[in-house]
Amino acid sequence: MMLARHHHRLLAARSLAALSRPNRLHMSYFHQWEKLPGEGREPRKGVERVLGAIRAERFSAAHPVSGAVEDSFDAVVVGGGIVGLATAREFLKRYPDKTVAVLEKEGEVAPHQTGHNSGVIHAGLYYTPGTRMAYTCVHGAELMYKYCDEHDLPAERCGKLIVATNESEHPQVEKLYKQGTANGVQGLEIVSGEKVREMEPNIHAYSALHSPNTGITNYWLVAQRMAQEIRESGRGDIKLSYEASEFTKTKDNRVRIRGVEPRQKGPNVDVVAGHVITCGGFYSDYLAKRAGGNPHKDRVTTFRGTYYQLKTEYRSAVKRNIYPVPSGGGIPVGVHLSPTVDVRRGHEMIVGPGACITFSREGYEFFDFKLADVLDNFSNPALYAFVLKNMGLSFGELYRDLNKKAFIKQAQRYIPDLTLDMVEPSYAGVMSQVFEPGGIAAGDYILERKCMDGLVLNLRNAPSPAATASLAIAEMVCDTAAEDFGWPKSQKNQ
Ligand SMILES: Cc1cc2nc3c(=O)[nH]c(=O)nc-3n(C[C@H](O)[C@H](O)[C@H](O)COP(=O)(O)OP(=O)(O)OC[C@H]3O[C@@H](n4cnc5c(N)ncnc54)[C@H](O)[C@@H]3O)c2cc1C
Numbered sequence: 001m002m003l004a005r006h007h008h009r010l011l012a013a014r015s016l017a018a019l020s021r022p023n024r025l026h027m028s029y030f031h032q033w034e035k036l037p038g039e040g041r042e043p044r045k046g047v048e049r050v051l052g053a054i055r056a057e058r059f060s061a062a063h064p065v066s067g068a069v070e071d072s073f074d075a076v077v078v079g080g081g082i083v084g085l086a087t088a089r090e091f092l093k094r095y096p097d098k099t100v101a102v103l104e105k106e107g108e109v110a111p112h113q114t115g116h117n118s119g120v121i122h123a124g125l126y127y128t129p130g131t132r133m134a135y136t137c138v139h140g141a142e143l144m145y146k147y148c149d150e151h152d153l154p155a156e157r158c159g160k161l162i163v164a165t166n167e168s169e170h171p172q173v174e175k176l177y178k179q180g181t182a183n184g185v186q187g188l189e190i191v192s193g194e195k196v197r198e199m200e201p202n203i204h205a206y207s208a209l210h211s212p213n214t215g216i217t218n219y220w221l222v223a224q225r226m227a228q229e230i231r232e233s234g235r236g237d238i239k240l241s242y243e244a245s246e247f248t249k250t251k252d253n254r255v256r257i258r259g260v261e262p263r264q265k266g267p268n269v270d271v272v273a274g275h276v277i278t279c280g281g282f283y284s285d286y287l288a289k290r291a292g293g294n295p296h297k298d299r300v301t302t303f304r305g306t307y308y309q310l311k312t313e314y315r316s317a318v319k320r321n322i323y324p325v326p327s328g329g330g331i332p333v334g335v336h337l338s339p340t341v342d343v344r345r346g347h348e349m350i351v352g353p354g355a356c357i358t359f360s361r362e363g364y365e366f367f368d369f370k371l372a373d374v375l376d377n378f379s380n381p382a383l384y385a386f387v388l389k390n391m392g393l394s395f396g397e398l399y400r401d402l403n404k405k406a407f408i409k410q411a412q413r414y415i416p417d418l419t420l421d422m423v424e425p426s427y428a429g430v431m432s433q434v435f436e437p438g439g440i441a442a443g444d445y446i447l448e449r450k451c452m453d454g455l456v457l458n459l460r461n462a463p464s465p466a467a468t469a470s471l472a473i474a475e476m477v478c479d480t481a482a483e484d485f486g487w488p489k490s491q492k493n494q
Contacts, residue, residue: 035062052231052238054099071237073101075481076257076273078244078287080104082114082219082467083459084279085226086474092233094478095487099235101271102227105243105262105283110223112362113281114467116429117305118338118350120321121145121155121215122465125162125180125188131444133465134183136476140469141213147471148217151225154341160214160321161196163205163414172325173209180211187212202317204416214321218342219467242269247276247291247452255291255455275485276456277477282361282432288458292451298434298442298460299380302361302373305353306401308408309426310337315349317415317422324414327393335410350426351411351418356401357387357394364428366401385439434461445473449484457481 040062048056058071077088080102088100124138148155164170173190180188189210196205230236246258250272257271280287282302289295310317324334340348360370377383387394400406404420412418434442446461459477466473482489
């Protein structure tokens with residue numbers, strides 16, 4: 001009896017499959033199994049532990065006979081950096097009945113900017129009062145300290161000195177003091193050169209701004225924990241090696257996102273979302289273009305930030321973050337010294353980063369070259385304007401990226417006894433920056449709203465301090481999404 005029913009189901013499955021693929025295969029020539037090994041089994045606890053409940057369920061589910069593999073979620077966040085992950089986490093927190101998936105192109109979360117930065121929890125000094133950047137940095141820094149505390153992750157309020165090396169730089173210290181105070185940064189103090197020497201005997205300064213609440217953490221680790229929280233919720237999925245390559249609107253007013261493993265031709269896997277938020281870091285413009293955004297506006301330029309680090313025996317030459325006053329151009333905050341609490345790279349004192357324009361979006365090394373990215377740069381008038389305005393800075397950075405002596409010279413201005421043999425090479429990160437017409441670095445986050453007939457929200461500019469601010473950016477993005485997508489706000493903070 002059982003066998004007859006099984007046989008009947010098998011025949012039905014075969015004829016359905018034949019119907020759905022007319023003239024392509026003579027199915028009867030093939031020996032077909034109803035299920036492939038593992039299909040339709042009970043979800044395995046081991047898979048759940050590694051990949052989360054949703055994955056364990058789907059991994060065991062039978063492949064639909066129609067041939068379409070399709071996962072469906074209330075919301076999909078594209079980009080598994082700290083901003084995308086924080087956004088998905090905030091969404092789950094606000095909407096206890098809804099599901100979310102994060103799509104990440106690479107084989108792990110946080111592989112790009114989030115995994116390769118200075119690790120500084122910025123206090124909020126550099127940003128124009130009243131901007132979203134200023135608000136989210138100050139608020140986000142407190143949220144970040146709290147998050148690290150609650151999840152027992154390393155975070156140290158080690159403080160920071162922004163040093164003027166001579167009298168002519170002192171007005172910058174005063175400007176930052178006023179700006180920081182207007183932004184609500186606590187504990188700021190202008191200190192004399194003598195006081196700096198007491199605090200940091202190896203630092204030469206005319207004066208400095210002391211920010212005791214600036215700190216350090218490991219954003220890569222924070223992002224891993226956020227991903228874990230999303231998986232553990234049972235309502236969230238993280239899809240890795242999933243490059244969102246095509247967005248189409250379905251008949252029932254949802255978005256189908258076609259994904260493929262990067263640098264591979266297939267298989268294509270589809271995810272269907274009620275709504276989509278893209279947080280693509282230095283691919284945010286490419287991604288927005290695919291997701292119904294404006295292809296001509298808010299284009300990204302990438303800069304490589306190379307680091308050196310003090311050799312082990314010199315690591316404790318300074319105790320806290322030491323920054324120069326900003327050098328202008330809107331891009332670098334300057335080559336600084338920062339202690340790290342990095343699970344992969346350890347407790348080091350890094351020196352950097354530079355800000356050298358790259359010839360590939362993933363230009364971690366000087367000679368990394370991708371024709372499509374270079375052509376994109378060449379066709380970006382805002383970038384020409386930036387380079388023309390900042391000729392010395394742009395070519396200087398190219399030179400310093402290749403020349404250790406010139407690179408370290410920048411730090412020697414405030415740590416004069418630093419010699420070349422005291423430092424060794426360290427990692428590099430690639431930073432994303434949108435330039436506005438006229439070549440001015442966009443000084444705030446850019447949200448492109450109501451794309452694809454109101455189904456998509458694109459976050460298009462999230463440069464530093466977006467790691468510090470990620471938890472606050474997530475609140476801002478979810479507030480905007482609620483407005484645009486008609487989501488209720490009432491379930492917030494449940
Ligand atoms: C050298 C350097 C130093 C910095 N220092 C600091 C600092 O000290 N403090 C601070 O707060 N900030 C710092 N920043 C800035 C901070 O790291 C970034 O602003 C932040 O990490 C941005 O996070 P994100 O999620 O937007 O981007 P990312 O971390 O770059 O994540 C975006 C993700 O989207 C994925 N993606 C892109 N396209 C697709 C697609 N089509 N399909 C699927 N996935 C896709 C990418 O693979 C990537 O993982 C620094 C940045 C750099 C580079």
